[in-house]
Amino acid sequence: xxxxxxxxxxxxxxxxxxxxxxxxxxxxxxxxxxxxxxxxxxxxxxxxxxxxxxxxxxxxxxxxxxxxxxxxxxxxxxxxxxxxxxxxxxxxxxxxxxxxxxxxxxxxxxxxxxxxxxxxxxxxxxxxxxxxxxxxxxxxxxxxxxxxxxxxxxxxxxxxxxxxxxxxxxxxxxxxxxxxxxxxxxxxxxxxxxxxxxxxxxxxxxxxxxxxxxxxxxxxxxxxxxxxxxxxxxxxxxxxxxxxxxxxxxxxxxxxxxxxxxxxxxxxxxxxxxxxxxxxxxxxxxxxxxxxxxxxxxxxxxxxxxxxxxxxxxxxxxxxxxxxxxxxxxxxxxxxxxxxxxxxxxxxxxxxxxxxxxxxxxxxxxxxxxxxxxxxxxxxxxxxxxxxxxxxxxxxxx
Numbered sequence: 001x002x003x004x005x006x007x008x009x010x011x012x013x014x015x016x017x018x019x020x021x022x023x024x025x026x027x028x029x030x031x032x033x034x035x036x037x038x039x040x041x042x043x044x045x046x047x048x049x050x051x052x053x054x055x056x057x058x059x060x061x062x063x064x065x066x067x068x069x070x071x072x073x074x075x076x077x078x079x080x081x082x083x084x085x086x087x088x089x090x091x092x093x094x095x096x097x098x099x100x101x102x103x104x105x106x107x108x109x110x111x112x113x114x115x116x117x118x119x120x121x122x123x124x125x126x127x128x129x130x131x132x133x134x135x136x137x138x139x140x141x142x143x144x145x146x147x148x149x150x151x152x153x154x155x156x157x158x159x160x161x162x163x164x165x166x167x168x169x170x171x172x173x174x175x176x177x178x179x180x181x182x183x184x185x186x187x188x189x190x191x192x193x194x195x196x197x198x199x200x201x202x203x204x205x206x207x208x209x210x211x212x213x214x215x216x217x218x219x220x221x222x223x224x225x226x227x228x229x230x231x232x233x234x235x236x237x238x239x240x241x242x243x244x245x246x247x248x249x250x251x252x253x254x255x256x257x258x259x260x261x262x263x264x265x266x267x268x269x270x271x272x273x274x275x276x277x278x279x280x281x282x283x284x285x286x287x288x289x290x291x292x293x294x295x296x297x298x299x300x301x302x303x304x305x306x307x308x309x310x311x312x313x314x315x316x317x318x319x320x321x322x323x324x325x326x327x328x329x330x331x332x333x334x335x336x337x338x339x340x341x342x343x344x345x346x347x348x349x350x351x352x353x354x355x356x357x358x359x360x361x362x363x364x365x366x367x368x369x370x371x372x373x374x375x376x377x378x379x380x381x382x383x384x385x386x387x388x389x390x391x392x393x394x395x396x397x398x
Contacts, residue, residue: 002114006142009111013138016104022097030090031056034083055079063087067095108134121268127201127208128261132194136265139187143269152266157188158259165255195258207257215253222249 034056040049062072062080067088074080080087112118112134122133137143139156146152153159157166159181166183202208219229222244232245 003142005111005114006137009108009134009137010141012104012107012111013135016101016108019097019101019104023094023101026090026094026097030060030087034059034087037083038079059083060087063091067091105131108138112137116272117265117269120271121265125198125207126203126205127198128194129197132197133265135190135194136262139190143266146266149263149266152262153259154182155187156191156258156262157183157185158191158255158262191258191262192254195254195261198261199254199257207261210260211253211257214256215249218249218252 035052038052038056040052040056042049044052058074059080062074063084065072066075066084075084109130112122112130115133115137118130118133122128122130136156140146140152143152146155150159154161154166159166161181164181166181167185167188169177169181169183198207199211202211222229226242227244228242229246229249230243232247235243235245
């Protein structure tokens with residue numbers, strides 16, 4: 001990895017963030033002033049406050065269109081004739097900042113594409129652009145400086161420490177504990193934006209598939225714990241502790257997906273370093289293999305909690321593809337023996353391998369699974385197609 005490229009990315013990232021903050025401050029200031037001029041007050045009824053806020057947004061949108069030379073229906077109204085000049089002044093004053101932000105965006109994209117990890121990993125992932133990679137590098141620096149993916153999680157605000165997620169400490173917690181957590185809300189928000197884009201754009205890829213599977217798992221776990229899953233607006237305030245909102249389920253699932261992405265990125269980055277640790281050798285998902293997912297593979301995957309990834313060779317056509325996707329996530333400690341009657345993994349393994357030719361499946365115990373012992377002394381029984389299916393070691397994602 002070129003340290004010069006990384007330093008340049010971090011420099012442009014800081015400049016872009018500065019421009020973004022200036023733009024945000026200007027927009028908030030204009031919106032606040034315009035609402036005040038239109039008569040907004042805290043003591044007004046909610047309906048009146050919402051009406052004034054909507055009117056202010058429409059006037060600003062009119063100014064944005066006119067500044068670009070486009071017509072707008074409100075341009076001849078009395079309100080815009082009154083407030084239009086100051087709106088246009090604020091928008092035109094922001095133009096230099098907007099232009100610089102675009103320049104920084106393009107430069108970060110260009111530099112990120114020069115990193116070896118882009119061509120070997122990032123480029124093939126739908127929903128993960130070069131700018132997203134540049135933002136991670138801008139915030140975390142050279143990923144070789146992190147001895148494990150867990151430390152990268154902590155840098156980006158995704159770690160869990162002593163059972164408490166970063167940012168989840170109580171306000172009464174001591175300063176030493178906050179310092180130990182090292183949580184940055186701004187850095188976490190940038191990683192959230194990357195995850196949101198990935199979740200929406202990955203389509204049938206491994207990351208959205210993992211997100212959907214985790215979402216079902218979180219729902220099942222909440223119900224098992226006696227909680228009711230409901231939209232936040234329908235949760236009664238007096239019995240809030242008996243509910244969990246759909247939004248919380250979504251955020252937990254997206255967080256899980258973001259951690260997977262960072263781990264795989266860290267692994268791909270470390271592959272370029274001689275004498276890499278064992279963790280960097282674990283197989284990475286190849287996103288383009290998931291584009292033509294066979295019908296039923298994603299639904300077979302849903303409901304399985306976090307766990308292990310295995311990859312299949314495509315020589316066995318549809319059966320191999322189903323196996324590749326359907327056992328993409330298997331519960332920890334339950335990896336895929338068809339003789340296990342009470343596990344989701346067994347059901348998925350049965351469906352995924354039912355179409356493979358006879359005589360190709362063998363039982364691999366935990367002692368001979370690719371020469372590695374499972375973590376935590378778990379007993380793992382994995383079906384393995386000889387020479388073709390699942391030739392890679394298991395990968396644990398916590």
